[in-house]
Amino acid sequence: ALKGLTALCKGEPALSEAVAIATLPAQLPCLADRADSVKEATLALCKIEMKMCSPTAVKAILPALFDGLLDSNWQVKEGTCKCLGWLADTQQGSVGACLVDIIPKVSECLGDTKKQVASAARKACGKACLVIDNPDILPIVPDVIKTIGDVGKTEATMDKLLATTFVTQIDQPTLAIMVPILSRSLADRRALMKRKGALVIDNMCKLVAEPMDMAPFAPVLEPKLTRNADEIASEEIREFTAKALATLRLAMGDAADTFIPEPAMTVQGMVDVMTEVVGDKAATAAPLILHSATMVHFKLASDKRIEDGVCDMAVKPYLEALMGAEEGAAASVAFNEKCDEIISAAAKEQGYVMQDDDLCHIDFSLAYGGKVLLQNTRMHLKKGRRYGLIGGNGVGKTTLMRAIDNNQLEEFPNDLLRTIFVESHSSQEEDEEEMTVMDFILKNDIIREEKTVEQIKEALFRMGFTEDRINQTVVSLSGGWLMKLALSRAMLYEPQIMMLDEPTNHMD
Structure with missing residues (x-):
């Protein structure tokens, strides 16, 4: 059977991938067979299968390998570690993307009492970690891998991490390899080790750009930091730990509360x-x-x-x-x-479960003049945030904001949200041009109802208007003062969403 599968994989690698995925759970136990010929044939077949694996199949093949790492026979564990190494050789990017799942599984083998298993696990882990390109961490990755399997090396590796100056953005693969020893450091009996762990976490988390990169590791680190911040006797170390906890939570952002629904299909x-x-x-x-x-x-x-x-x-x-x-x-x-x-x-x-700090969470499409500008696009806005629309001329940035302002985006909750749009080239209707600045502001019904003349004047004064300029007509204002007027009205309107289109145009 093994020879037949080997011939199939060599002859039709593209078509035999599904066969390999289906039969791998039955192949791996053969690595512990009493007959050397069977073990050798199994290892040779597994190597061919890992080498021919496509990037799309990596996630489908990993569960069988994870089961192999838990097998009671050390030969199966060793062979499975070799499979992971071959897979990483062939599909470095796809394997690296799964590092957050791979490291915890391989870490059990890194400390295995069988030298063959520990050695194969170190090699597999090293190959999987080749995806890590952070120059700050790269020099100590081998030490980190050894430390995951050897508790006695933790303090020396933590000292190397403390001596590292972090300047490069930290991504998920880098976190995947670092978190196991950071977690161990936080759980150490010695307060000094807890301090080292907190300092490294504080330094690293400042450079995490994507909250979702941090999300898988927060449940591991946050409880330990929280407990240490409350229980450590040393006030200085408690302060370091509390600071690290705050930095960790900042790095997580909203990722911890992100609702991830179950797959729609099994x-x-x-x-x-x-x-x-x-x-x-x-x-x-x-x-x-x-x-x-x-x-x-x-x-x-x-x-x-x-x-x-x-x-x-x-x-x-x-x-x-x-x-x-x-x-x-x-x-x-x-x-x-x-x-x-x-x-x-x-x-x-x-659907999406709206959170307390959400303003809107919609999927929409936008077209203009027969041209589709955005299709099946998601817009998720939160309170207190600033967002930027980036794109070349003519891609639809202004069109999108104008569509929201004119209630032309059906999915947008204009009935629930107060929005205002300040255009870069402010234009007035004919009846507005001869109005004074104050009359122009008071033309807005909501401002007229909610603000007094004194409050309006105070806002205008803050924008640099004088009493004389407030009494000027709108048409007499320069481009810069027109923009200041538009911004003043927008702030007095107190919108939940303020859309600004190049608001510094014409401004000094």
Whole structure:
């Protein structure tokens, strides 16, 4: 059987990937077989499978490898670690993206009593960590990997981290390799080690740019920092710890409260759709292949990658092999459309749970003059934040803000939110040009109802207006003063969302 699978993988690597995914859980125990020929054949097959694995299949193949790392036989653990190393050699980027899941699993083998297992785990971890390109951390990555498997090296490695000057942005792969020893340092009995852990966390978290990069590690570090900030006897170390805790929470941002819904479809749900598309005859002919191909598609769909090209990579080759080129291609398109329909319907039904600090969370499309500017775009705005619209001329920045202001964006909650739009080239209606500055402000019904003349004057004075200028007509104002007037009115309106289009135009 092993020789047959080896021949299949060598002859048809693209088509045999699903077979490899399906049979890997049964292959790995053979690494502990009594017969050397079986062990050698299994290792050779596993190496071929890892080397031919496509980037889209990495997430589908990892669960079997994680199970292998927990096997009671050390030969299986050693062989599985080698598989991870080969996989990292071939698909460094895809493996690096899963480092947050890989490191905790491999760390159990790094401290294994069998030298062969620990050595293979170190090599696998080192290859997986090649994706880390942070120049501040790179020199000490080997020490960090050794320390994960050897508690006795923790203090020396922490000293090296303390001596490191962090200047480069910290990403998730870097955090994945660092958090295990930082967590261990925070849990150490010695207050000095807790202090070192807090100092490193404080330094590192200042350079975390993406809150979602920090999200998987917050549940590991935050409780320990919280407990240390309350319980450590030394006031100085408590202060360091409290500071690190504040920096960690700042790095997390809103990620800790982000609601991540369950996948709209399960693997079995996709298999059912696949069976419906290809028919019972084809499904019965190759159930393992279809199940594995569907699992790859499920993993990609869970990552919100459901576009046509993904289905072409994950499903289409197998359907074409089973049903013929034309029929298989049509079945692939039908499968993708049905899954997309189910996932889209579930997303609409599930919706988004609004948080207390949310202003709006909508999906919308925007067109202008027959040209689609934005399609199925998400806008998520929170209270107290500043957002920037970045893009070249003509891409629709002003058009979007004007559409919101004119209540032309159906999905936008204009009925619930008070918004105002300040354009870069302020224009007035004819009846406004001969108005005085004060009359222009008072023309707004809400300002007239909510503000007194004294409050309006105070706001105008803060913007540099004098009593004389307040009595001037709008048409007599220069471009800069017109912009100041527009900004004054916007602030007096007290909107929940203020949209500014190049507000410093004409200003000194």
